[in-house]
Amino acid sequence: xxxxxxxxxxxxxxxxxxxxxxxxxxxxxxxxxxxxxxxxxxxxxxxxxxxxxxxxxxxxxxxxxxxxxxxxxxxxxxxxxxxxxxxxxxxxxxxxxxxxxxxxxxxxxxxxxxxxxxxxxxxxxxxxxxxxxxxxxxxxxxxxxxxxxxxxxxxxxxxxxxxxxxxxxxxxxxxxxxxxxxxxxxxxxxxxxxxxxxxxxxxxxxxxxxxxxxxxxxxxxxxxxxxxxxxxxxxxxxxxxxxxxxxxxxxxxxxxxxxxxxxxxxxxxxxxxxxxxxxxxxxxxxxxxxxxxxxxxxxxxxxxxxxxxxxxxxxxxxxxxxxxxxxxxxxxxxxxxxxxxxxxxxxxxxxxxxxxxxxxxxxxxxxxxxxxxxxxxxxxxxx
Amino acid sequence: xxxxxxxxxxxxxxxxxxxxxxxxxxxxxxxxxxxxxxxxxxxxxxxxxxxxxxxxxxxxxxxxxxxxxxxxxxxxxxxxxxxxxxxxxxxxxxxxxxxxxxxxxxxxxxxxxxxxxxxxxxxxxxxxxxxxxxxxxxxxxxxxxxxxxxxxxxxxxxxxxxxxxxxxxxxxxxxxxxxxxxxxxxxxxxxxxxxxxxxxxxxxxxxxxxxxxxxxxxxxxxxxxxxxxxxxxxxxxxxxxxxxxxxxxxxxxxxxxxxxxxxxxxxxxxxxxxxxxxxxxxxxxxxxxxxxxxxxxxxxxxxxxxxxxxxxxxxxxxxxxxxxxxxxxxxxxxxxxxxxxxxxxxxxxxxxxxxxxxxxxxxxxxxxxxxxxxxxxxxxxxx
Numbered sequence: 201x202x203x204x205x206x207x208x209x210x211x212x213x214x215x216x217x218x219x220x221x222x223x224x225x226x227x228x229x230x231x232x233x234x235x236x237x238x239x240x241x242x243x244x245x246x247x248x249x250x251x252x253x254x255x256x257x258x259x260x261x262x263x264x265x266x267x268x269x270x271x272x273x274x275x276x277x278x279x280x281x282x283x284x285x286x287x288x289x290x291x292x293x294x295x296x297x298x299x300x301x302x303x304x305x306x307x308x309x310x311x312x313x314x315x316x317x318x319x320x321x322x323x324x325x326x327x328x329x330x331x332x333x334x335x336x337x338x339x340x341x342x343x344x345x346x347x348x349x350x351x352x353x354x355x356x357x358x359x360x361x362x363x364x365x366x367x368x369x370x371x372x373x374x375x376x377x378x379x380x381x382x383x384x385x386x387x388x389x390x391x392x393x394x395x396x397x398x399x400x401x402x403x404x405x406x407x408x409x410x411x412x413x414x415x416x417x418x419x420x421x422x423x424x425x426x427x428x429x430x431x432x433x434x435x436x437x438x439x440x441x442x443x444x445x446x447x448x449x450x451x452x453x454x455x456x457x458x459x460x461x462x463x464x465x466x467x468x469x470x471x472x473x474x475x476x477x478x479x480x481x482x483x484x485x486x487x488x489x490x491x492x493x494x495x496x497x498x499x500x501x502x503x504x505x506x507x508x509x510x511x512x513x514x515x516x517x518x519x520x521x522x523x524x525x526x527x528x529x530x531x532x533x534x535x536x537x538x539x540x541x542x543x544x545x546x547x548x549x550x551x552x553x554x555x556x557x558x559x560x561x562x563x564x565x566x567x568x569x570x571x572x573x574x575x576x577x578x579x580x581x582x583x
Numbered sequence: 584x585x586x587x588x589x590x591x592x593x594x595x596x597x598x599x600x601x602x603x604x605x606x607x608x609x610x611x612x613x614x615x616x617x618x619x620x621x622x623x624x625x626x627x628x629x630x631x632x633x634x635x636x637x638x639x640x641x642x643x644x645x646x647x648x649x650x651x652x653x654x655x656x657x658x659x660x661x662x663x664x665x666x667x668x669x670x671x672x673x674x675x676x677x678x679x680x681x682x683x684x685x686x687x688x689x690x691x692x693x694x695x696x697x698x699x700x701x702x703x704x705x706x707x708x709x710x711x712x713x714x715x716x717x718x719x720x721x722x723x724x725x726x727x728x729x730x731x732x733x734x735x736x737x738x739x740x741x742x743x744x745x746x747x748x749x750x751x752x753x754x755x756x757x758x759x760x761x762x763x764x765x766x767x768x769x770x771x772x773x774x775x776x777x778x779x780x781x782x783x784x785x786x787x788x789x790x791x792x793x794x795x796x797x798x799x800x801x802x803x804x805x806x807x808x809x810x811x812x813x814x815x816x817x818x819x820x821x822x823x824x825x826x827x828x829x830x831x832x833x834x835x836x837x838x839x840x841x842x843x844x845x846x847x848x849x850x851x852x853x854x855x856x857x858x859x860x861x862x863x864x865x866x867x868x869x870x871x872x873x874x875x876x877x878x879x880x881x882x883x884x885x886x887x888x889x890x891x892x893x894x895x896x897x898x899x900x901x902x903x904x905x906x907x908x909x910x911x912x913x914x915x916x917x918x919x920x921x922x923x924x925x926x927x928x929x930x931x932x933x934x935x936x937x938x939x940x941x942x943x944x945x946x947x948x949x950x951x952x953x954x955x956x957x958x959x960x961x962x963x964x965x966x
Contacts, residue, residue: 244894245893246892246894246895246901247889247892247893247901276889277885277886277889277919279902279916279919280918311886312885312889312890313889313913313919414870415887415891416890416893417890418889488798489798489957489961490796490798493962501696502695502696503695503696503801504695504798506659506660507659507695507798509629509630510630510631510801511799518629518630518631519662521630533662534630534660535660535661535662536661536662536698570872572958572959574958575953576955578873578876579876579877
């Protein structure tokens with residue numbers, strides 16, 4: 201049930217005709233309270249879509265009553281008209297719900313640089329509001345899909361309260377964040393400050409650690425809403441842990457469904473001098489096209505791992521680097537280790553372990569291989 | 584004739600059996616003087632191959648008598664044994680030529696993480712030294728090829744002196760530098776200081792401005808040697824200009840032969856606040872996989888250009904960005920411009936122009952599209 205698993209939330213998903221495919225494309229999630237706490241993290245791309253600009257302002261005061269989401273168009277790079285369209289979408293949703301437009305978060309996803317067909321969108325919003333139910337989480341999750349092949353939902357249940365979530369995102373997954381739209385709900389009794397802190401801490405080690413293709417979106421939004429409807433209180437730590445569980449689950453689903461991927465790759469950087477060092481090294485490997493092509497070809501080409509590590513400013517000595525691929529230590533002390541032909545890359549899951557021998561920090565990043573299908577899907581997306 | 588076009592140089596290329604294909608794989612270029620000036624720029628990858636470590640020391644004193652190059656193995660990530668092998672290669676070449684090993688530059692290219700078959704390599708060096716002629720430039724250029732489909736040579740002729748060059752490199756082309764081995768020769772009368780300055784200035788705006796796949800090699804070397812054999816003097820400016828002409832020619836040949844590429848893309852960033860800003864923006868676009876897939880699919884997806892620009896720290900206002908693709912201004916003032924369907928992407932050459940409206944600097948970077956063939960070639964390279 202995802203976002204409607206926690207009490208106090210209704211959701212829906214309908215077909216407004218924004219997608220050429222005729223699949224559902226407008227979703228609404230409403231927080232019926234009694235609390236209306238909200239927090240969000242957004243893309244750090246300086247070219248941000250109109251709905252991101254709008255929604256940043258909505259959550260500044262820690263309150264939101266609803267979120268309206270559309271696929272079939274990103275409303276990015278659409279100028280003043282695009283912002284007016286986002287504003288109108290919020291106004292229309294607010295009027296249908298009887299709330300203030302300034303408490304309605306708006307999310308859009310799809311092609312950049314096209315105006316939304318507002319007539320169809322507002323009709324869709326009307327239909328979505330009419331369809332809201334406390335079992336609508338699955339329908340909402342389906343309506344936000346773009347090139348996703350499956351809807352993504354997750355839940356975490358605690359003693360008397362729960363967290364639910366849905367996500368969309370299949371390409372353009374990159375740190376901070378990842379062409380993703382995510383809505384997380386909880387019925388725990390908390391505060392806006394705790395909700396914000398919990399969301400930021402949870403995304404830092406989940407959505408910020410997946411990197412499918414190194415590309416950063418103009419529209420990424422991760423929204424959290426808390427209704428307090430369970431009447432059960434959660435500490436900041438308890439809430440953080442539960443939201444992290446849901447975000448980690450959704451993040452792995454995003455990687456598992458990334459465009460055209462044939463392998464899911466877990467990159468673990470061990471013995472880094474700092475978390476920042478480990479992250480820089482892991483991301484450098486995750487973004488190395490040659491390494492990603494090699495994994496697609498089931499080729500344990502560890503030289504490409506070292507070449508990627510060597511481009512970073514992290515603390516390490518080249519002559520001390522160890523690399524294991526699927527538990528075979530193919531590189532030892534910067535040189536040739538075990539026979540690379542011992543590495544089995546048939547399975548979808550691949551684990552690359554790099555030991556920097558420079559400290560005590562460990563960082564994990566998830567990515568995909570680079571495949572024919574990735575090229576195909578991303579060369580045909582808008583045509 | 585490439586490296587043997589200037590007087591005072593002999594070269595050769597032979598088959599030593601390092602490549603499974605049986606193609607030529609060992610080259611030697613000798614500077615017979617009277618001058619033996621040398622300068623070089625190397626990869627900035629911290630994981631550098633043994634021959635790079637060796638050759639950095641060779642050129643410190645501004646002198647080199649010869650360079651020996653092999654394809655069929657990079658001798659990178661090969662530890663102490665790898666360095667001993669490079670040293671032995673220099674010693675063997677030096678003995679055959681009657682010069683000091685400390686004046687022999689060594690370059691290797693091929694798979695990382697494998698030791699070279701030294702017996703075959705030294706026999707090849709012996710044969711290559713025996714085959715040296717003042718018309719051997721073409722044979723040398725052929726022997727350094729890896730996945731290149733054609734040898735790359737260029738020359739620039741001036742009044743009484745000339746510059747010649749050869750290059751190899753087809754994938755892993757990225758700034759500073761680009762899985763490339765380049766040897767540039769000149770018979771101008773110059774000084775080691777002028778040669779070094781001319782080479783650095785020439786590579787800064789040529790090899791450092793091509794970026795095929797964002798990956799940086801462990802072996803990149805660009806070596807310049809000056810014989811003075813023409814007896815004709817060249818000022819630093821004249822030498823810089825001639826070396827730049829040869830390097831620019833070779834750089835374009837590298838991009839034109841990049842692995843699997845279907846389009847050569849020129850990215851011009853105009854009205855940047857600084858050269859560094861323009862370069863950051865241009866490289867961000869050149870490394871955006873989604874943009875590169877779109878060009879392969881003949882899709883003028885300018886939203887992906889803006890999404891790439893938005894990840895940089897360069898000075899610009901999102902609402903002022905202009906983007907043209909093949910002279911059609913598809914994005915105007917950060918929003919929708921001319922109809923994107925007017926853009927014709929059938930031809931191999933593509934030109935993307937981004938106007939930041941933030942200053943007066945202009946930077947050009949060359950890259951390729953991301954294609955099925957790129958994935959294929961790089962997933963099957965070592966297998």
